[in-house]
Amino acid sequence: GAVVSQHPSWVICKSGTSVKIECRSLDFQATTMFWYRQFPKQSLMLMATSNEGSKATYEQGVEKDKFLINHASLTLSTLTVTSAHPEDSSFYICSARAGGHYGYTFGSGTRLTVV
């Protein structure tokens, strides 16, 4: 079946530094990738949608200059949290869609802790 690999699974960084999270579709080409953020005991909130070779579309309230998304190929999307602050600490999950409306595969998530 479709597999999405997300790395790292957890990361601790200092305030002010940047962190990059990778999301790779291993056995299919992902025309669209989605990035979600999940706070403890809460639901997934869509941050942005990215299509290969295009600029990401950010949801209202998401700072595009803080959360940089790149989808340079059909198998790789990256989320870079720039100048991270403790309030950026969260669980970030990516999802990839190959096409059509039904197939979504999720990465295993990245636990970001900013100290």
Add this chain to the structure above:
Amino acid sequence: AQSVTQLGSHVSVSEGALVLLRCNYSSSVPPYLFWYVQYPNQGLQLLLKYTTGATLVKGINGFEAEFKKSETSFHLTKPSAHMSDAAEYFCAVQYGGSGYALNFGKGTSLLVTP
């Protein structure tokens, strides 16, 4: 915009008992509906989905859900709970905006007691 509401943030059942997790949707067009399970610090695993056709959908691990248009519901059931079913469950609806992203409910935490 399409959205889902999950009734009950926490559900507790005894092992072997029926599991019923409720989900109601709000959609102006026929929705595509999904149920996912999440274990701590992990991503989401698809249990089942409804797109078109048969309204009773069978998924993995003995779960099933029935799409009821008249009730705008898509409740998840399992006849007999197992300890390993304890997890967070999310109902989701696909919506046309944002590249057909999924819009998730708030989630229901299922506790299974011996």
